[in-house]
Amino acid sequence: MASASNATPDTLPAWQTLKHHAETLQHVHLKTLFGTEPSRWKSFTRQVAGLTLDLSKQRWDDDTLEHLFTLASEAGVPSAIEALLSGKRVNVSENRPALHTALRLPADATLEVEGEDIVAAVHESLAQMERLVSRLHAGQWRGATGKPIRHVVNLGVGGSDLGPLMVTHALADYRPNDIHPVEVHFASTMDGSQLADYLSRLNPETTIFVLSSKSFTTIDTLSNANTAREWLLSQLTQHGATPISAELVVRQHFIGVSASPEKMTEWGIADDHQLTFWEWVGGRYSLWGTIGLPIALVVGMDNFRAFLAGAHSMDRHFAEAEMAENLPVLLALAGIWNVNFLDIRAHSILPYDGRLEYFAAYLEQLEMESNGKSVTRQGQPVNYSTCPVLWGQLGPNAQHAFYQLLHQGTQPVVCDFIAPLKRYDEVEDPDTRRHLKAQHRLALANCFAQSRVLMLGDDALEDDGPRPEHKRYRGNQPSTTVLLDQLTPATLGSLIALYEHKVFVQAVIWDINPFDQWGVELGKKIATDTQKIIDHQGDLSRMDASSKGLIEAFWAAEQE
Known part of the structure; x- marks a missing residue:
């Protein structure tokens, strides 16, 4: 889908323009962008379907976004969205539609x-x-x-x-x-x-x-x-x-x-x-x-249908909104900018709500199984980066684990912070409700503060006095914040659909198929053959030295 002429994405005019544009922004610090653009929040924030998407802490400016919109157009994103939602055979390697959106119509x-x-x-x-x-x-x-x-x-x-x-x-x-x-x-x-x-x-x-x-x-x-x-x-x-x-x-x-x-x-x-x-x-x-x-067994069918309705509301937005207002398109373009033009190959998902404990693991599969590809839709090897390495954990816990790397490590990482604005209104006991709401405010304070420090570094401090190097923060780590009005079946549905469509838009621009996963098949086949050898029904001698040694170690353990 790269273009009507089947040009690879990196040969499209807008791609080349973005490469040159990136050189002008490569060493511009986020604190500078915020200092020169006081309206960044308004310019780079959108709201729809119970979600607020804040992209103001990405390392880009208005010109970047215009160039990215041009790239999306040249890559055929608008027509690809229509093809996906109307049931065209967008899964080219398996010659069938990818109609998960039909499940929530x-x-x-x-x-x-x-x-x-x-x-x-x-x-x-x-x-x-x-x-x-x-x-x-x-x-x-x-x-x-x-x-x-x-x-x-x-x-x-x-x-x-x-x-x-x-x-x-x-x-x-x-x-x-x-x-x-x-x-x-x-x-x-x-x-x-x-x-x-x-x-x-x-x-x-x-x-x-x-x-x-x-x-x-x-x-x-x-x-x-x-x-x-x-x-x-x-x-x-x-x-x-x-x-x-x-x-x-x-x-x-x-x-x-x-x-x-x-x-x-x-x-x-x-x-x-x-x-x-x-x-x-x-x-x-x-x-x-x-x-x-x-x-459905946990939440009941009424809530399950509300979950579907929330996703469908994002589907409609994806289909109808212009690219400049389209949340999945904007989120996807931020990823393209980071991976292909700022050379940021790591992406961390950081929810600040314990109920989203498994959301990062879910996105790991959604994104890396979908877009972890190195061959175009036409079967040609790509010569540009596709899906970044994705990982994450609950933000409050991750602060005590890998945030050290985010703040003072040697490689850039883009982060997605996710949190609900309201919580605990339904708790009946007023004292318990008051304490839980205070904890929610504490979580939001940490969420907002961490993204601020990642952006500004030492400049987040009011008193930037002398400090040794090991206590300094470079900042300039880009991030996205996604706020849910509340975590409900509907807003969770729209949140998941947002990321689904983001993955699709990126796949279109990279000219890869996000709906197959041939990369997992060979390992399964070799495992079947290896199991036969472990069960003494195959030929150990044809194995490599390492695999042979591992199998023999297992056999020895069985005999003890």
Whole structure:
């Protein structure tokens, strides 16, 4: 999508203009930009869908942004947005659409993709999910021994784990009070350590498992699922005086979520306990549909639909707003500027709200699995940087961990600070509410102060007296601040959609496909071959010296 002539991004006129422009700003300190542009907050801040996006602490000026808008136009961003949202085959390597945005369309919308209106099918899948959720919330889902289900363990990895885990944690405050209590847990690791913990503590009579896998072939998930099935069969088939059939145990204790219903059936999932979605939904973009079952179980379907509505509001903004007002486009262009023209290859995500504990991990997959590419859409190697290394942690904790590097390390890092403006209004006890609100103000003070010090360095201090070098701060570290009016299902939906669309815009400009992940496939294939050797069913002699030594060390440990 780089241009109509298939020029690579770095040969576009605007790219060359930006290279020369960057030379004029490369050594301009942020404190200077703020000193000469007192209206930066107004110029570089936008508000929509319950979010405030502050880009004033980026190391750019009005001219930079104009050049970036030109680059986006030359790269075909406006037409690419239309192609994404209308269901064109933007996933070129797999020759299919990437229609996660369709999962959050309202029921009265119409979207015809290759001759089929998919909105009705999407809402039928949500209705099917709602029926399962309602049974569990009403205490009507009973296990093989007749007891109501109290625990749901989601077995998934990657997009089938990170999204639901992040959202259920973030929105735990929105759990309905008038439902049968159902606790949701997550097990993703193939080594079984998470699952083993649950199996040691949960009652098999009141526990069900959700197998979430788009392909239903993911070895991580299936290994956990097979262990869970054997645990249930061993615990329940001999329960009481009358044996219980294995078929009944599997039927009553497993739900499947996949794009491969035939594989779910083959594994043993009952037809009416299968939730499906489509090949055009990428795994890391799938929490908006039936993969979001754990979210609906925690927050209820009304809040789940509010979550979808919040994302849809950002979709509409993305589709309709001019680039100069378009939050995803602006956020994406800041990233392009930092990576390709200021040579900043590290990006840290820093939420200042404990409910967003897993947001950085979620974005790590969203961004690095999507844009960690080195080949263009036409199959040519790129000769420019694409996705930066992304990492993060809760900001208050990170202050006591890696902020040392941010403030005084040797490499530049761009940071995203994320926080809600309001919190704890719903706490009933006035004394507790007052203390918690004070803690929220403390978190915001730290959030705002850290971004200020990263920007200004020593100039953030009123008294810049003599100090040794090890107590000095250089500043000039760029950052973005995203403020939520409040952390609600709707604003969380719009926040996630903001980052989804940012990733897409960057992929368009870099001319890469953000909707495949071939880079993870080879490792899985080699792991399968290696497992055969570990199990004495393959040829050890063809392994390299290191791998051979590691396998022999494992064999020796087995013999002890």
